[in-house]
Amino acid sequence: MTSQRLLLTVVVAIGIVAGIGVYTFVYARGYSYVTNDPAACANCHIMRGHYDAWTRGSHRSVAVCNDCHTPPGLIPKYMTKAQNGFWHSFYFTTGTYPDPIRITPRNHEVTEMACRKCHADVTSSIDPRHTIAPAGGLTCTKCHNDVGHIE
Numbered sequence: 001m002t003s004q005r006l007l008l009t010v011v012v013a014i015g016i017v018a019g020i021g022v023y024t025f026v027y028a029r030g031y032s033y034v035t036n037d038p039a040a041c042a043n044c045h046i047m048r049g050h051y052d053a054w055t056r057g058s059h060r061s062v063a064v065c066n067d068c069h070t071p072p073g074l075i076p077k078y079m080t081k082a083q084n085g086f087w088h089s090f091y092f093t094t095g096t097y098p099d100p101i102r103i104t105p106r107n108h109e110v111t112e113m114a115c116r117k118c119h120a121d122v123t124s125s126i127d128p129r130h131t132i133a134p135a136g137g138l139t140c141t142k143c144h145n146d147v148g149h150i151e
Helices: 002-027 030-034 038-043 045-056 065-069 074-094 105-118 120-126
Strands: none
Touching: 030 038, 030 074, 038 045, 038 065, 045 074, 065 074, 065 105, 074 105, 105 120
């Protein structure tokens, strides 16, 4: 009898995970987040303003969300997308997201490194080490905080 109960528990758990997966990837359009399409970021209403601001920004013709907000490399990119997607979903579902949303220190570091990579010709003359400055030091977004999302 114990093995039947264990089997039932496993089947129910698999059903719950499959149900959440189907909901996430079909109804909530989770599949769109594995693409490089900036419109996917606007699936969540809290991101609509950021998407609209990106369409007016100077980077719209040269960079998409993933270029600035995910690290290079397939695994780091999708690990970041998974982590951010989970927390975005969590805060949205619980209604505890800050409004306006704010970038996390880790995501700020990813964005800072993207700035420095694409603009290496400029940043190398400012900071030859190509590293993120210490807290309160020189960062690209300190002066250029609305370049990607012009308000």
